Amino acid sequence: MVGVALTEETLADLALSRSSLDRVALERRRPDVLGELLGDARTWVVEVRGDRMQVTPGTAAPHGAGDDRSADDAATDDSLRLVLRAPEPADRDGLGLHLGRDTDGTAYVGIVTRGADGDADPAEDGWLTLRQAGEALAARDAGIFTTALALANWHATHRFCPRCGAPTVPVQAGWVRRCEREGSEHYPRTDPAVIMSVVDPDGRLLLGRGAQWPEGRFSVLAGFVEPGESFEAAVAREVAEEVGVTVDDVRYLGDQPWPFPSSVMIGFEATTRETALTIDPVEMAEARWVSRDEYRDLLRSGTIRTPSGISIAKRIIEHWLGQTVESVVPPGTGTAF
Template sequence: MTDEPLADLALSRSSLDRVALERRRSEVLSELLEDPRTRVAEIRGDRMQVVDPGDRAAPTAPGAPSAAKASGQDASRACSAGALGLVLRAPQPEDRERLVLHLGRDGDGTAYVGVVSPGPHEDPAQPGWLTLRQAGEALTRRDAGLFTTGLALANWHATHRFCPRCGAPTEPTEGGWVRRCEREGSDHYPRTDPAVIMSVVDPDDRLLLGRGAHWPEGRFSVLAGFVEPGESFEAAVAREVAEEVGITIDAARYLGNQPWPFPSSVMIGFAATTRQTELTVDPVEMAEARWVTRGEYRDLLREGTVRTPSGISIAKRIIEHWLGDTVESVTGGTSPRW
């Protein structure tokens, strides 16, 4: 295990300028939707349309056939970021009737917007339409940022249609980054819920793994929990470990962070140490917890009896940081994931 922070986390790779000052102009979305150079990423439920590198033709009109060929299986097989890309199109007239999100500009000045399609989207078999969990690890830096930011904003809009102060309807403004109360004019901003996630290592350099109370057999990860009001990140690490497994940590070192729009979190990673090894599991939170050596964890991976966190999660990277290797290098390819 090195002392270096985690680099290039899957959902922390956004490369666009968010142009916050530009979003304040009331006419900015109208201008962008009138400009054929604007690139539009459509959001259907929790999915965006994805294509492989050699076939990025996008539909140009509603109902036009798409050449997208990517699938969830394709994404799970992708070995490196950049293997997949989002379908991006020019603005269409009906976009004006939808929720539009100004997602930023690239170095060439090209603007990118997200357009949220109305209504339910329950068909997971639509060709090329993948969730962020399926596609995020394999997307380019730009497209990973577009998907992550667009999904987080869409999730917020879906649950904040009314003013928390007076109950009146709210309407989107400032490029989709603010909702304004129609009655009293108060502004409401997207919320992000911070959560800490941490490896815990004992004096024998064993890693603590836990299985959530409602998780299936074999699904283990490092511990995590939300930060409470008035609490520092380090204090949250200590409290969550004490609550879930009954031990006291000695220290916690920052490792990195990434957005986690499921629906609206940011995960702050730490590496913690403890001299205590006797676990007292909270049955409300945890089904079981166990210490593993690196050799034991490698054996469990090869046997397929442990399911690792998904490739886009900081949890997987934290485990690999302790392991000193990637999960795929241990298993010779892929491994059972959530």
């Protein structure tokens, strides 16, 4: 796994940025690579049903022969693991995704058995969403879930050619769709979005509540990058548009994929000398400055809820706070959204 150089200002070990498989992109070009892999009993298969994958407690062995996880993927009592199995004949009828190979050369194939529209039965044993399972998965499995879900979401919404409207078919082991009429190729879509802490001269953090969010749900500001725009420019524009504040300095913190349905979140911290807020009512229900002590008190009282554990928003807030949310409010108290 290749990563950026870490500094004291960089967020390490983001929940969805821990993929450990080699994506073997050149291998996808072989015309029948999925057929070869599904004909090999050594291949691991994972199923995608709607927005869910099946998991099992981390201490249990996966379905199939043996456990090839590396030492840094070792299970703990409170961890989860994806259910892996050997290929089955019916897999050839589903949408196949070549997800990559591990350090031992073992291949992993995702099979989308239902459309990526959330139609899996939540009552089915062990079938969880990425939001539910992502933080408890080790690096390999978190990467598999994130990649497979992103690809499944893309396939579900790109069944027709944007140029001529004809049907498209998956090629290159699920990483490309080709128009059946004129042969154009179309690639998975990823929409970059910036997400940022904004801190005033007194060290207070700017929190906002989206126009459609319930009372008590606050987070840092975020927004999509527009065409022809740098990430830093997007940070400055979004802050100015949503709360009327001009930022002075923008520094990169980290990034991670966010397949809900097809984004990558690029995290920043920004500073400003302005504290007067002019809120865009279309985007924001309210915004407020909070000191670290005020934020801790709001968490303890249940007045405010923090973003979920897999989100980069939570990590950005903790980076500013200087401690984890769980060290302020124990898990299970209902403070996350």
